[in-house]
Amino acid sequence: MILRIAVIVSFLVFPVSVRADLPPASVERKYERRAVFIAEYDQNEDMVLQKEEITAMIEGKFKAADKDEDGIISAAELEGIVQRFSADYGEIYGTVLFKQLLKLRHRLGNADRNDDGQLTWSEYSTYFNKRYKRFDSNNDSQITVQEFETDVEKD
Numbered sequence: 152m153i154l155r156i157a158v159i160v161s162f163l164v165f166p167v168s169v170r171a172d173l174p175p176a177s178v179e180r181k182y183e184r185r186a187v188f189i190a191e192y193d194q195n196e197d198m199v200l201q202k203e204e205i206t207a208m209i210e211g212k213f214k215a216a217d218k219d220e221d222g223i224i225s226a227a228e229l230e231g232i233v234q235r236f237s238a239d240y241g242e243i244y245g246t247v248l249f250k251q252l253l254k255l256r257h258r259l260g261n262a263d264r265n266d267d268g269q270l271t272w273s274e275y276s277t278y279f280n281k282r283y284k285r286f287d288s289n290n291d292s293q294i295t296v297q298e299f300e301t302d303v304e305k306d
C-alpha cells in the first residue's frame with residue numbers, strides 16, 4: 152500500500168505543478184496528504200470514497216480505538232487515537248504534525264456531546280458522518296479528491 156500511495160501522490164503532484172495558478176506549497180502539501188488519506192480507505196481503488204467506504208472507515212476507526220471492545224472509547228483510548236495518529240502519520244505531516252494533533256483533539260472533543268470525556272458509538276458516528284458529509288458538496292454520498300480538497304472546518 153505504501154507503494155500505491157507513493158504512485159498516487161506523484162500522479163497528483165504532477166498535474167498541480169503545471170497549473171498556472173499554483174496554490175501555495177503548504178496548501179499543495181495538504182492536498183497531497185488528503186489524497187493519501189483517500190487512498191487508505193478507498194477499497195475499490197477509484198480514488199473516490201463511496202458511502203460504504205466512508206461507513207467502513209468510521210466503523211473501522213471506532214473499533215481500532217475501542218481496545219477493550221466495550222463499545223465506548225474511554226479517555227485513555229482517546230489518547231491512544233492521538234498517539235497512534237502521531238506514530239502513523241508523523242512522517243507525512245512533519246513540522247505541522249503538532250497542528251494536526253491539536254485539530255484531532257479538538258474534533259474528538261467536539262464529538263463528545265455530553266462532555267464526559269469518552270465517546271459512545273452514537274457520539275462518534277454522528278460526529279464523523281457529519282464531518283464527511285460536509286465534504287460531499289454535490290450530495291451524491293461520495294467524496295472525490297476534489298471535494299476532499301475543500302476546507303470544511305471552522306477550527
Ligand SMILES: [Ca+2]
Pocket residue numbers: 193194195196197198199200201204
Ligand atoms: Ca472508492
Ligand SMILES: [Ca+2]
Pocket residue numbers: 216217218219220221222223224225228
Ligand atoms: Ca473501550
Ligand SMILES: [Ca+2]
Pocket residue numbers: 262263264265266267268269270271274
Ligand atoms: Ca460522551
